[in-house]
Amino acid sequence: MTTLTTRLSVPADSPFGPANLPYGIYSVPGQPPRPATRYGDHVVDLGLLLGEQGENAVFTEPTLNAFMAQGHDRWTEVRAVLQAALREEIAAAAVHDLDAVTLHLPVEVADYVDFYASEHHAANLGRLFRPQNPDPLTPNWKHLPISYHGRSASIVVSGTDIVRPAGQRKGPDDAVPVFGPSARLDIEAELGFVVGTGNPMGEPISVEEAEQHIFGAVLFNDWSARDIQAWEYIPLGPNLGKSFASTVSPWVVPLPALDGARVDTPVQEPAVLPYLAMDRPWGLDVDFEVRWNGEVVSRPPYAAVYWSPAQMLAHLTVNGAPTRTGDLFASGTVSGPEKDQRGAFIELTWGGTEPVMVAGATRTFLHNGDEIVLTATAPGPGGTRIGFGEARGRILAHPSDGR
Amino acid sequence: MTTLTTRLSVPADSPFGPANLPYGIYSVPGQPPRPATRYGDHVVDLGLLLGEQGENAVFTEPTLNAFMAQGHDRWTEVRAVLQAALREEIAAAAVHDLDAVTLHLPVEVADYVDFYASEHHAANLGRLFRPQNPDPLTPNWKHLPISYHGRSASIVVSGTDIVRPAGQRKGPDDAVPVFGPSARLDIEAELGFVVGTGNPMGEPISVEEAEQHIFGAVLFNDWSARDIQAWEYIPLGPNLGKSFASTVSPWVVPLPALDGARVDTPVQEPAVLPYLAMDRPWGLDVDFEVRWNGEVVSRPPYAAVYWSPAQMLAHLTVNGAPTRTGDLFASGTVSGPEKDQRGAFIELTWGGTEPVMVAGATRTFLHNGDEIVLTATAPGPGGTRIGFGEARGRILAHPSDGR
Numbered sequence: 001m002t003t004l005t006t007r008l009s010v011p012a013d014s015p016f017g018p019a020n021l022p023y024g025i026y027s028v029p030g031q032p033p034r035p036a037t038r039y040g041d042h043v044v045d046l047g048l049l050l051g052e053q054g055e056n057a058v059f060t061e062p063t064l065n066a067f068m069a070q071g072h073d074r075w076t077e078v079r080a081v082l083q084a085a086l087r088e089e090i091a092a093a094a095v096h097d098l099d100a101v102t103l104h105l106p107v108e109v110a111d112y113v114d115f116y117a118s119e120h121h122a123a124n125l126g127r128l129f130r131p132q133n134p135d136p137l138t139p140n141w142k143h144l145p146i147s148y149h150g151r152s153a154s155i156v157v158s159g160t161d162i163v164r165p166a167g168q169r170k171g172p173d174d175a176v177p178v179f180g181p182s183a184r185l186d187i188e189a190e191l192g193f194v195v196g197t198g199n200p201m202g203e204p205i206s207v208e209e210a211e212q213h214i215f216g217a218v219l220f221n222d223w224s225a226r227d228i229q230a231w232e233y234i235p236l237g238p239n240l241g242k243s244f245a246s247t248v249s250p251w252v253v254p255l256p257a258l259d260g261a262r263v264d265t266p267v268q269e270p271a272v273l274p275y276l277a278m279d280r281p282w283g284l285d286v287d288f289e290v291r292w293n294g295e296v297v298s299r300p301p302y303a304a305v306y307w308s309p310a311q312m313l314a315h316l317t318v319n320g321a322p323t324r325t326g327d328l329f330a331s332g333t334v335s336g337p338e339k340d341q342r343g344a345f346i347e348l349t350w351g352g353t354e355p356v357m358v359a360g361a362t363r364t365f366l367h368n369g370d371e372i373v374l375t376a377t378a379p380g381p382g383g384t385r386i387g388f389g390e391a392r393g394r395i396l397a398h399p400s401d402g403r
Numbered sequence: 404m405t406t407l408t409t410r411l412s413v414p415a416d417s418p419f420g421p422a423n424l425p426y427g428i429y430s431v432p433g434q435p436p437r438p439a440t441r442y443g444d445h446v447v448d449l450g451l452l453l454g455e456q457g458e459n460a461v462f463t464e465p466t467l468n469a470f471m472a473q474g475h476d477r478w479t480e481v482r483a484v485l486q487a488a489l490r491e492e493i494a495a496a497a498v499h500d501l502d503a504v505t506l507h508l509p510v511e512v513a514d515y516v517d518f519y520a521s522e523h524h525a526a527n528l529g530r531l532f533r534p535q536n537p538d539p540l541t542p543n544w545k546h547l548p549i550s551y552h553g554r555s556a557s558i559v560v561s562g563t564d565i566v567r568p569a570g571q572r573k574g575p576d577d578a579v580p581v582f583g584p585s586a587r588l589d590i591e592a593e594l595g596f597v598v599g600t601g602n603p604m605g606e607p608i609s610v611e612e613a614e615q616h617i618f619g620a621v622l623f624n625d626w627s628a629r630d631i632q633a634w635e636y637i638p639l640g641p642n643l644g645k646s647f648a649s650t651v652s653p654w655v656v657p658l659p660a661l662d663g664a665r666v667d668t669p670v671q672e673p674a675v676l677p678y679l680a681m682d683r684p685w686g687l688d689v690d691f692e693v694r695w696n697g698e699v700v701s702r703p704p705y706a707a708v709y710w711s712p713a714q715m716l717a718h719l720t721v722n723g724a725p726t727r728t729g730d731l732f733a734s735g736t737v738s739g740p741e742k743d744q745r746g747a748f749i750e751l752t753w754g755g756t757e758p759v760m761v762a763g764a765t766r767t768f769l770h771n772g773d774e775i776v777l778t779a780t781a782p783g784p785g786g787t788r789i790g791f792g793e794a795r796g797r798i799l800a801h802p803s804d805g806r
Contacts, residue, residue: 110555110556111554111555111556113642116639129638130638138637138638139573140571140573140580140634140635140637143571143573143579143580144571144580144634144635146635146638146639147639147642148551148552148639148640148642149551149552149553149554149642149646150552151514151552151724151725152513152514153513153514153601153604153724153725153726153727153730154604154724154725156604163604163605163723165722165723166721166722166723167721167722168543168546168547168676170542170543170546176546176673177543177546177547177676179676179677179678198556201556201557201559201566201647201648202566225722228722231543231547232543232547232549233638233639233640234541234543234638235532235533235541235549235636235637235640236519236549236550236551236636236640236641237551237636237638237639237640237641238639238640239516239549239550239551239552240718240719240721240722240724241722243552243719243722243724244604244722244723244724245604245723270579273571273580273582274582275582315643316643316646318569318570318643319568319569319570319628319631319643319644319646319647320566320568320569320647320648321554321556321557321643321646321647322554322556322557323556324556327556
């Protein structure tokens with residue numbers, strides 16, 4: 001029997017070159033989903049490339065969870081093996097064109113937490129939601145990375161259509177709450193972090209140890225119904241305004257692929273409590289683009305985010321709370337200081353009062369049929385860029401409504 | 404081969420008679436956890452009683468999830484078969500004494516949501532946390548059942564020790580936040596509801612359909628660090644003040660076992676929106692007892708809870724959010740109108756200003772070594788009571804502290 005082999009080549013400026021090698025889950029018609037990496041515009045089956053015996057049996061699973069659970073040393077080893085293997089002749093059967101596969105949710109999500117880590121975003125929301133307060137930030141904001149738990153079951157992969165949610169809302173002119181499809185449907189452009197291995201109850205993960213636990217990063221769109229959220233969120237926080245859907249990109253970019261993107265976070269003043277102090281740069285110079293019906297409307301800079309992912313994980317666990325393989329925590333909306341760097345439309349259109357032009361039409365919040373695509377890249381070696389792929393979603397009408 | 408058989412008898416006034424038959428997961432030394440029912444003080448292995456072939460293969464699983472996923476008709480059928488089987492001679496090997504087994508978390512928890520459904524509790528907390536507001540209830544409270552998502556990974560079975568959490572707090576006299584073990588560790592006596600079968604994204608569960616989806620009920624203690632919670636919860640709700648641990652009782656009481664406990668909820672005025680309207684009584688006449696170091700300090704009446712579990716599930720899904728087998732939603736603290744009916748110590752001791760005597764000692768919040776046991780019963784047929792068992796937990800010192 002002859003095994004057909006091939007040698008893959010990737011353009012030198014590809015955002016999916018040998019310095020990236022993200023992990024995802026793909027399938028081809030008639031076959032179950034399996035782990036893969038993306039190399040240029042090739043999707044390479046990990047089991048067929050590296051073998052499926054012993055420790056590599058995880059490369060036959062329908063999610064990345066079993067591989068992630070093998071731990072940090074194993075991730076390091078597999079990444080090195082993968083980089084070496086892709087320089088050689090490989091089995092042609094392991095390779096598919098990106099266009100020929102279906103990409104799936106890469107991770108079975110355990111607990112999901114969304115942070116509020118961008119100062120520009122938090123300040124903008126404070127001004128819009130609590131204009132009576134002299135300081136747009138709440139008193140706790142610079143002392144701890146604020147977050148809330150969200151619904152894991154409604155996290156979907158890029159390309160999944162998003163049905164406009166219905167719910168209760170009560171505008172300033174409504175005497176009583178009304179029920180119906182959200183009239184203020186929004187996005188939040190975020191970076192999500194996947195926990196590869198968690199911590200047992202009672203044994204917090206320190207900032208220093210976070211590096212060993214975070215498997216990688218994804219793009220994350222936390223679709224938000226602002227009218228539902230505004231009515232429900234006091235005093236226990238957002239729920240129905242968010243829980244209908246969140247979109248993640250299909251490729252998990254390994255943390256080491258972002259080594260070239262490490263920068264200092266913005267200066268944290270007042271000084272943080274010792275359990276949040278960082279021993280190395282944990283900011284990430286990741287540049288987002290938000291496309292609304294094909295037009296770039298915003299370029300949020302992740303480097304401007306105040307709290308780092310290591311601080312987020314350390315804070316989440318400092319009370320002894322356990323995390324697990326497959327936990328996902330996201331940054332919250334990434335917004336920069338400029339108007340065209342705001343990662344949510346409620347900020348970009350200032351609560352809907354300052355419409356923007358999108359592909360020749362006026363917009364404040366999302367119309368049915370609108371499509372949002374988040375993309376991002378980060379600095380890689382030798383002037384290259386590391387790509388995150390995309391988080392894409394199109395809005396469908398609520399069944400009760402043709403809005 | 405002879406199979407040893409036995410006929411079980413249970414006292415007529417047992418809270419675990421043939422009208423209850425809750426489901427749980429037990430193990431004996433050297434054997435894996437398996438599903439069982441409790442009959443009096445006997446634990447009866449479901450696989451050994453009913454067989455393990457075909458549909459009954461779910462009775463060899465280490466959680467109830469596979470059985471629950473079989474759906475409402477199957478739950479009805481198994482309950483009838485179980486009631487019939489327990490009247491006959493059964494295999495002695497299927498039966499264990501309650502004292503001889505270890506009980507486990509009965510359900511692998513998917514998404515977990517905690518409500519705020521008791522008006523007395525919400526009003527008490529409003530008076531304590533937001534004394535400046537003329538109305539202790541927030542404007543949305545009587546229009547929707549408020550809730551937040553919590554951490555599934557930290558839900559533990561009765562009997563698990565609870566380590567005092569550490570975290571940030573900032574008291575009124577603190578210039579800056581301080582870090583350390585919680586000084587205001589509290590309980591919340593709640594009823595939890597287990598979702599047996601969920602809904603696909605975009606297809607809400609109506610109030611009328613809730614009956615088909617709710618598998619049963621458990622006791623739930625939402626341990627709460629009030630000092631951590633008070634500092635963190637604005638604007639995104641509680642997180643670290645709760646996420647360190649919640650305790651559930653090991654036996655899931657099937658919803659049909661609570662038929663005799665159905666009562667009307669308190670009058671809901673103003674009228675709810677149509678999607679929250681109920682077509683049958685959904686209040687539950689479940690009487691709690693809260694034991695603090697062996698002494699009953701409170702008797703919260705579940706019948707006083709304003710929002711019903713059917714309304715909770717309908718609200719959770721009305722925006723199209725999916726639920727899954729193993730989802731757990733809890734009521735929030737059950738408090739009645741009287742002081743000795745308050746289900747949290749922050750209410751019972753009015754923010755710590757009115758200490759109570761507990762077994763000869765003064766208490767406001769929990770001391771290390773304190774043990775809390777929640778129990779509850781509900782009306783069953785012919786003057787009997789339906790038992791929930793108990794949710795028990797003892798407080799251990801934080802490693803940094805001998806408090």
